[in-house]
Amino acid sequence: MGLFESLFRTSSSNKSAALAKERLQIIVAHERGSRRGSPDYLPALKKELLEVVRKYVPVDQSQIKVHLDREGGYEILELNITLPDEEQRYGRD
Amino acid sequence: MATVIVVTSGKGGVGKTTTSASFATGLAQRGFRTAVIDFDVGLRNLDLIMGCERRVVYDFVNVINGEANLNQALIRDKRVENLYILPASQTRDKEALTKEGVEKVLNELKQSFEYVVCDSPAGIERGALMALYFADEALVVTNPEVSSVRDSDRILGILASRSRRAEQGDPPVKEHLVLSRYAPERADRGDMLSVEDVLEILGIPLLGVIPESQTVLQSSNAGVPVIMEDGSEAGAAYGDLVDRFLGKTLPHRFITTQKKGFLKRLFSGS
Ligand SMILES: Nc1ncnc2c1ncn2[C@@H]1O[C@H](COP(=O)(O)OP(=O)(O)O)[C@@H](O)[C@H]1O
Ligand SMILES: [Mg+2]
Numbered sequence: 001m002g003l004f005e006s007l008f009r010t011s012s013s014n015k016s017a018a019l020a021k022e023r024l025q026i027i028v029a030h031e032r033g034s035r036r037g038s039p040d041y042l043p044a045l046k047k048e049l050l051e052v053v054r055k056y057v058p059v060d061q062s063q064i065k066v067h068l069d070r071e072g073g074y075e076i077l078e079l080n081i082t083l084p085d086e087e088q089r090y091g092r093d
Numbered sequence: 094m095a096t097v098i099v100v101t102s103g104k105g106g107v108g109k110t111t112t113s114a115s116f117a118t119g120l121a122q123r124g125f126r127t128a129v130i131d132f133d134v135g136l137r138n139l140d141l142i143m144g145c146e147r148r149v150v151y152d153f154v155n156v157i158n159g160e161a162n163l164n165q166a167l168i169r170d171k172r173v174e175n176l177y178i179l180p181a182s183q184t185r186d187k188e189a190l191t192k193e194g195v196e197k198v199l200n201e202l203k204q205s206f207e208y209v210v211c212d213s214p215a216g217i218e219r220g221a222l223m224a225l226y227f228a229d230e231a232l233v234v235t236n237p238e239v240s241s242v243r244d245s246d247r248i249l250g251i252l253a254s255r256s257r258r259a260e261q262g263d264p265p266v267k268e269h270l271v272l273s274r275y276a277p278e279r280a281d282r283g284d285m286l287s288v289e290d291v292l293e294i295l296g297i298p299l300l301g302v303i304p305e306s307q308t309v310l311q312s313s314n315a316g317v318p319v320i321m322e323d324g325s326e327a328g329a330a331y332g333d334l335v336d337r338f339l340g341k342t343l344p345h346r347f348i349t350t351q352k353k354g355f356l357k358r359l360f361s362g363s
Contacts, residue, residue, distance in 0.1 A: 017283045020239050021290045028246045028294055035250045 049079065057083055095203035098210050099228035101252075103244025105215030107236045108273035111309055113212035114142045115320035115328070116232065119335030121176035122320075125207045128167065130198075131181035132224035133214035134189055140180045143170065144316025154182035157194030163201050172321070177206070190223045199227050217251060226257050230267040232300065236274045237286040242294055249297065269300035271334065276305045278350045288348050301334030303327050304347040
């Protein structure tokens with residue numbers, strides 16, 4: 001092994017902690033994402049909710065928003081449905 | 094009201110039992126009535142580290158099953174007042190720790206102790222889940238090494254989602270990082286993750302850094318928690334850790350290399 005190569009080896013092994021950190025940041029971010037990301041039932045929930053709402057009020061897919069939030073130890077499922085004006089009035093007594 | 098603290102990590106062999114023994118001893122030395130429970134069913138170890146293995150008569154599972162009462166099973170430490178050990182069972186029945194059983198024992202302990210320390214087994218199976226389920230606070234023991242850091246992150250995820258506090262929507266389990274087996278000279282050379290690296294990745298407050306130390310092995314040979322070894326760095330680091338846990342603000346020691354030059358060595362006489 002030449003001087004150049006051995007110099008290179010030393011310097012790259014000196015960086016092994018940096019490499020460890022980089023690999024950890026990637027894997028941990030990935031695992032947190034799958035752990036804390038939105039649950040896989042959300043799309044189905046959204047679709048079924050839409051079906052129920054449509055029995056009473058004509059709304060379309062784009063007017064319903066389902067959002068899952070985490071705050072401290074709580075999970076908040078936020079549901080936002082924008083009702084069309086006329087129907088809204090019709091629904092009141 | 095008593096506080097339940099789990100000492101956990103995911104990965105095995107990182108220093109959970111060493112930490113549990115010294116942490117519980119330190120709390121008791123400072124006057125708090127403390128019980129430490131070995132949750133490692135089938136692989137009892139804490140009794141050896143605490144030096145009370147020959148006084149084990151009944152164990153945790155005996156109490157759960159009603160075969161002994163808590164007072165019969167608790168071992169009173171001979172050296173430190175206020176300190177009691179509840180040994181693990183050597184049964185091979187992994188189902189022996191039921192949620193109801195563990196809860197019953199913890200509730201009883203909480204009536205007469207101020208701190209209950211739960212030494213978790215490795216892994217993310219039943220024993221580890223039971224050890225953390227009822228916790229109010231967690232000491233996450235991590236070594237500056239990739240697999241340990243990753244496992245600690247997974248345990249943090251479990252604390253945040255599967256502890257009783259998480260399930261009931263109570264304030265979350267308070268997390269503390271214990272970075273153990275730290276070798277400052279290796280971190281300085283760049284071939285070991287540094288304190289800052291680990292903190293940046295895990296993102297939880299640092300309670301203490303325990304240096305890699307020969308004394309840990311020696312004290313475990315003798316059955317004396319390392320916190321009781323006067324003059325040892327690891328022991329002093331555990332002492333600081335306990336004081337910080339109890340609210341003191343102390344600088345972290347043993348995290349930088351002591352580069353003593355010739356003159357300095359000459360004048361400091363060491
Ligand atoms: N700070 C340290 N320095 C050197 N050796 C240590 C240190 N902490 C723990 N050890 C050693 O590591 C091994 C595993 O420790 P232990 O506390 O039993 O880990 P765990 O309970 O997480 O499996 C033991 O041999 C112990 O003596
Ligand atoms: Mg152990």
